[in-house]
Amino acid sequence: MFRTKNITLLIFACLSFFSMSATGAETLSQADSLYRAGSYGEAVSLYEKALKQPEADAAIYYNLGNACFRTQQYAKAILCYERMLREYPGDADALFNLSLCQSKLSLKEQPRSDFFFITWWNSFRDMHSVSELMAYAFVFLLLCLLAFAGYMFLHSLLWRKVCFGFSVALLVVTLLLNVVAIQRAYIMSNTQWAIVMQDGTLLDNPVEKAKSVHKIHAGEKSVVLEVYQNNWLKIEMPDKHVGWVKKEQCSII
Amino acid sequence: MKFQINRYFLIFLTSFLIPVVLMSQTLKVEAPSSVDINDYFKVQYVTSTTNVGSFVPPDFSDFELLAGPSYSSFSQSINGRVSESSTITFVLRPRGAGSFTIGPASAVVNGQSVKTKPVTIRVTGTAKDKSSDRSSNSSRQPDNYTVQKAGTRVSNQDVFIQVSTSRNHVYEQEAVLITYRIYAKLGVGLSNVSMVKKPDFKDIVSQEIPISSIQTTTEQLNGQTYRTGKILQYLVFPQKSGKIRIPGITFNVTIAQQMEMESMMDAFFNGGGYVGVNVQRSVDDTYLDVKPLPLPKPTSFTGAVGSFNVQREVLPEVVQSNDVATYRLTVSGKGNLRLIPAMSVSFPSDMEHFDPKTSEEVDVVDDNLSGSVAYDYSFVPRNAGKQIIPEAVFTYFNPELNKYVDVKIPAVVLDVKKGKRTREDVEREMELRNSDIRDLHDIRGNSLLPSLSLWGGLLLQGLLLVCSIVLFILLRRFVAGRMDAVSMKRKHSTRKLLKTIKKVRKDFSVSRNSTIAFAALSDALRIYLSERFNIPLSDFNSEHVQSLLQERVQQPEVVTTLMQILSDADCAKYAPALAPSLNENYFDRVVSVVDEVEKNVAQ
Numbered sequence: 001m002f003r004t005k006n007i008t009l010l011i012f013a014c015l016s017f018f019s020m021s022a023t024g025a026e027t028l029s030q031a032d033s034l035y036r037a038g039s040y041g042e043a044v045s046l047y048e049k050a051l052k053q054p055e056a057d058a059a060i061y062y063n064l065g066n067a068c069f070r071t072q073q074y075a076k077a078i079l080c081y082e083r084m085l086r087e088y089p090g091d092a093d094a095l096f097n098l099s100l101c102q103s104k105l106s107l108k109e110q111p112r113s114d115f116f117f118i119t120w121w122n123s124f125r126d127m128h129s130v131s132e133l134m135a136y137a138f139v140f141l142l143l144c145l146l147a148f149a150g151y152m153f154l155h156s157l158l159w160r161k162v163c164f165g166f167s168v169a170l171l172v173v174t175l176l177l178n179v180v181a182i183q184r185a186y187i188m189s190n191t192q193w194a195i196v197m198q199d200g201t202l203l204d205n206p207v208e209k210a211k212s213v214h215k216i217h218a219g220e221k222s223v224v225l226e227v228y229q230n231n232w233l234k235i236e237m238p239d240k241h242v243g244w245v246k247k248e249q250c251s252i253i
Numbered sequence: 254m255k256f257q258i259n260r261y262f263l264i265f266l267t268s269f270l271i272p273v274v275l276m277s278q279t280l281k282v283e284a285p286s287s288v289d290i291n292d293y294f295k296v297q298y299v300t301s302t303t304n305v306g307s308f309v310p311p312d313f314s315d316f317e318l319l320a321g322p323s324y325s326s327f328s329q330s331i332n333g334r335v336s337e338s339s340t341i342t343f344v345l346r347p348r349g350a351g352s353f354t355i356g357p358a359s360a361v362v363n364g365q366s367v368k369t370k371p372v373t374i375r376v377t378g379t380a381k382d383k384s385s386d387r388s389s390n391s392s393r394q395p396d397n398y399t400v401q402k403a404g405t406r407v408s409n410q411d412v413f414i415q416v417s418t419s420r421n422h423v424y425e426q427e428a429v430l431i432t433y434r435i436y437a438k439l440g441v442g443l444s445n446v447s448m449v450k451k452p453d454f455k456d457i458v459s460q461e462i463p464i465s466s467i468q469t470t471t472e473q474l475n476g477q478t479y480r481t482g483k484i485l486q487y488l489v490f491p492q493k494s495g496k497i498r499i500p501g502i503t504f505n506v507t508i509a510q511q512m513e514m515e516s517m518m519d520a521f522f523n524g525g526g527y528v529g530v531n532v533q534r535s536v537d538d539t540y541l542d543v544k545p546l547p548l549p550k551p552t553s554f555t556g557a558v559g560s561f562n563v564q565r566e567v568l569p570e571v572v573q574s575n576d577v578a579t580y581r582l583t584v585s586g587k588g589n590l591r592l593i594p595a596m597s598v599s600f601p602s603d604m605e606h607f608d609p610k611t612s613e614e615v616d617v618v619d620d621n622l623s624g625s626v627a628y629d630y631s632f633v634p635r636n637a638g639k640q641i642i643p644e645a646v647f648t649y650f651n652p653e654l655n656k657y658v659d660v661k662i663p664a665v666v667l668d669v670k671k672g673k674r675t676r677e678d679v680e681r682e683m684e685l686r687n688s689d690i691r692d693l694h695d696i697r698g699n700s701l702l703p704s705l706s707l708w709g710g711l712l713l714q715g716l717l718l719v720c721s722i723v724l725f726i727l728l729r730r731f732v733a734g735r736m737d738a739v740s741m742k743r744k745h746s747t748r749k750l751l752k753t754i755k756k757v758r759k760d761f762s763v764s765r766n767s768t769i770a771f772a773a774l775s776d777a778l779r780i781y782l783s784e785r786f787n788i789p790l791s792d793f794n795s796e797h798v799q800s801l802l803q804e805r806v807q808q809p810e811v812v813t814t815l816m817q818i819l820s821d822a823d824c825a826k827y828a829p830a831l832a833p834s835l836n837e838n839y840f841d842r843v844v845s846v847v848d849e850v851e852k853n854v855a856q
Contacts, residue, residue: 032693059696069690093691103686106568106579134710141714145721152725153732178711185707 202243559588
């Protein structure tokens with residue numbers, strides 16, 4: 001009795017899951033065809049509807065970003081691409097469209113570190129998801145162990161030397177990959193970014209009449225440092241200026 | 254528990270329904286107690302049932318009836334309980350200041366005849382314009398204030414459309430506002446107006462001004478009161494001088510006429526007791542008298558007509574070499590803003606520049622366009638240093654002053670800083686600015702590859718590491734075991750050989766039979782060699798053994814001696830006469846050769 005009950009529950013759960021995903025896919029294809037027909041505004045609202053479904057794929061944000069771009073909401077498009085890139089870092093299309101939106105808003109490229117290695121390290125980290133990094137680390141560890149096995153069980157002295165060298169190098173790569181993955185996971189869970197949605201100014205205090213510190217422009221990506229009374233955000237701009245803005249001025253990625 | 258909640262919820266719901274049921278046999282009047290003389294207001298009769306009949310409205314003669322009666326009914330069913338209401342609305346406007354009483358209205362509600370209380374409305378304030386102050390107008394006809402009955406012919410005096418232009422004598426490019434107004438005699442129920450066909454303007458740039466809903470006012474024409482409202486507006490800019498025709502437009506007008514109904518119930522079930530009557534009304538062509546712009550036109554004049562101001566700006570504030578910057582000219586003011594072509598800016602030869610992009614923030618204000626248009630010229634200074642964008646003149650024609658006006662745009666002195674970017678960067682950016690976004694993605698659910706969390710990944714790596722360490726240890730043990738077996742066998746074979754030699758020596762000293770002794774020695778040596786050097790007994794021939802031994806044993810003389818002993822043994826077996834004599838020395842030689850082999854064998 002108990003078992004049958006469980007099974008029916010399971011079937012119900014499966015059915016509801018399938019029907020849900022089916023309607024989600026329908027909404028998406030409808031939105032795609034609206035976009036192709038040029039009704040971008042309606043496509044935007046349908047994509048947003050599709051994103052409201054539980055467990056919606058963050059990849060939908062890419063298409064929403066395109067629809068926003070077509071309706072000239074560049075800051076919103078940037079927000080969408082950034083949200084998509086959070087889950088799928090390194091997506092070439094999204095990165096391209098993002099930079100196009102930034103150029104539409106006449107935003108400067110983000111300043112990068114002067115040291116080549118740090119730049120390279122950071123961009124490698126930002127271009128890969130934790131999942132990808134862990135998969136790479138696993139593969140490299142496997143190769144490292146194979147090389148080590150060669151060192152241990154081969155007879156020829158030359159081959160043993162070669163295998164040892166390889167195994168050490170692969171071990172170093174594996175360790176670096178793990179460090180990058182840990183760093184990225186830490187950053188993703190401890191940092192919040194926000195996109196400035198409209199031009200405005202940074203204030204030196206979280207009050208309406210505070211002195212303005214710096215101009216901010218729509219589409220800029222900032223780091224959220226602090227939240228005050230759920231109404232004010234302390235943000236750091238890419239050019240390192242820090243100040244307060246009203247929560248409505250920004251959207252968190 | 255769930256049941257209980259439901260029950261409480263029902264009780265909760267029904268508690269709302271009870272007052273509705275109790276209220277069901279009343280007719281309530283809702284009206285403001287005081288109104289401004291220039292405002293219109295609503296008087297509503299509300300009952301909580303749809304079963305209403307024989308509604309007799311009160312006398313509204315102290316007020317002007319703008320609309321009504323209009324009926325609306327509402328019915329809703331919650332858990333089988335039906336709640337209903339119907340509303341009869343009149344829209345009125347005061348004729349004059351003072352206190353007025355609206356008498357009782359009566360109706361049959363749920364079979365009972367009911368009456369409302371009279372309401373008193375205080376009208377305050379003073380009338381704004383004389384035409385609306387018609388309190389003294391006693392010659393009005395009462396039937397003007399009721400809606401036309403169905404079947405009445407709609408005459409040209411009842412409904413007509415007029416067109417007006419804000420100006421008739423204009424210059425080229427000067428804005429003219431064309432307004433189409435509908436006039437409907439009081440009592441004619443307008444319900445819809447639509448254009449049959451959009452006009453086809455020639456030699457005119459036109460812009461339709463959207464009208465969201467028609468706002469009506471009352472107007473006095475030929476002793477009759479009309480309701481009138483804008484139905485269509487065009488802002489036009491003549492592009493040619495001379496007589497310009499504005500083509501007439503035909504409109505479809507739908508007029509609501511009241512049907513004769515026996516009761517309110519009939520009205521509800523027959524679409525509110527109204528029928529729509531369609532009539533067409535046309536507007537004749539009108540003409541604009543367009544003057545040419547006075548000659549001679551200044552050379553700097555590009556076609557701006559109105560009154561403008563120009564501002565220039567360079568973005569960003571600090572310009573760097575090989576960086577895309579923007580020179581923005583903003584033309585603001587009133588006039589043909591959308592029709593002003595971009596000025597040509599003479600950038601210094603060192604600067605690469607691109608066609609301007611236009612962005613406008615323009616609205617229709619009164620009878621002209623007002624706002625600003627920004628022309629963004631992208632430019633790239635190639636080298637650092639002082640650069641000058643020279644001053645320029647923007648000339649427009651002001652039709653009010655009847656003359657051309659020059660606006661000086663001062664020169665911009667740029668101090669171009671040395672930028673970090675290269676020519677390629679600029680080209681990349683310009684290419685990016687001129688490209689389109691990549692196409693939509695085909696999203697087909699989540700990918701099949703499971704995503705790996707940090708902890709999952711670390712755990713997997715740990716598992717891999719542990720597994721391989723275990724595997725390595727096992728393998729190593731297995732290999733070591735095999736190595737041991739081989740070396741044990743080798744040691745054992747040497748010992749066995751020496752033992753055999755000893756035994757053969759002893760036997761020989763007793764029997765003195767050299768043939769048997771040689772045979773035993775030969776067998777023992779063969780077994781020894783096969784075990785010691787892993788040579789299978791099946792391919793045991795002397796050349797093979799010799800070549801193998803030469804590889805493994807460092808001293809060739811030892812191998813030669815060993816091979817000699819083997820051939821001596823063979824010799825003793827097949828040709829005993831040729832065999833060397835076997836004695837103690839020979840045995841010593843054999844033992845010493847085995848020792849030498851053991852010493853010189855390469856591991």
